[in-house]
Amino acid sequence: MNFCRCHKIAMTCGNCGKVKITFHPYNLLALEIPVRQTSGSDQLSITLEECFTETFQAKEGAWSCDHCLKLAMKKLDIWTTPDILIIQLKRPHLYRTGQGSMPIDYPVEGLDLMGKVGLSEDKELVYDLFATINYTYDNPRKGIYTAFAKNFIDKQWYRYDGMCYHLSYAICADDS
Ligand SMILES: [Zn+2]
Numbered sequence: 001m002n003f004c005r006c007h008k009i010a011m012t013c014g015n016c017g018k019v020k021i022t023f024h025p026y027n028l029l030a031l032e033i034p035v036r037q038t039s040g041s042d043q044l045s046i047t048l049e050e051c052f053t054e055t056f057q058a059k060e061g062a063w064s065c066d067h068c069l070k071l072a073m074k075k076l077d078i079w080t081t082p083d084i085l086i087i088q089l090k091r092p093h094l095y096r097t098g099q100g101s102m103p104i105d106y107p108v109e110g111l112d113l114m115g116k117v118g119l120s121e122d123k124e125l126v127y128d129l130f131a132t133i134n135y136t137y138d139n140p141r142k143g144i145y146t147a148f149a150k151n152f153i154d155k156q157w158y159r160y161d162g163m164c165y166h167l168s169y170a171i172c173a174d175d176s
Contacts, residue, residue, distance in 0.1 A: 008079040008118055012058075013065035013072040020066060023079060028086040031055045033104065048106040051089065052116060079118040085111075085127050 011020040031051040058075040065072045089104055106129070113125040130150045137143025147160045 005080040015070040
C-alpha cells in the first residue's frame with residue numbers, strides 16, 4: 001500500500017518551442033477551487049470535477065524557459081495514483097472573494113479517475129470516500145479541526161471534534 005505517487009509537469013515554450021517534462025512526487029492531491037467570476041451567479045456549489053479542471057488546465061505564468069528565458073506554459077497532470085488518495089481542497093483564496101463558504105460537491109462513492117491519470121499501472125482508479133478533515137475558522141489564525149470518518153464495522157459516518165464523536169447524518173452515499 002502506498003500514499004505517494006507522481007505528478008507530471010510539462011513546460012512548453014511558445015517562443016522557441018522547447019518542451020521540458022519533469023516528474024514530482026506528491027502525497028496529497030491539492031486541487032484548486034475555481035473562483036466564480038460573476039457575483040450574481042446562482043450556482044450554489046462547485047463540483048469536484050470543476051476543481052480537477054481548474055487544477056489541471058494549462059497555465060501561462062512565471063515559468064521561465066530554460067533555453068530562451070521567455071515565459072512558458074505549464075501543464076500539471078496526475079501521472080500515477082496511490083492506493084489511498086488524499087485530496088486537499090485549497091479554499092483560503094475564496095475568502096477574499098466572499099465565496100469561502102461555497103460547498104464542494106463530491107462523490108461519496110465511486111470517484112473515477114479514469115482519463116485523468118497518465119499511467120494507470122493496470123489498476124482500478126475508482127476511490128470511495130472514508131474520511132474527511134474539516135477546518136473551520138473565523139479568521140486564518142484561529143480555527144478548529146473536525147473530521148468525519150466511516151466506521152467499517154457498522155458502516156455509519158461519525159463526526160469527531162477532538163472531544164467526543166457523534167453519529168453523523170451529514171454524509172451518506174444516497175446524497176452523492
Ligand atoms: Zn523558449
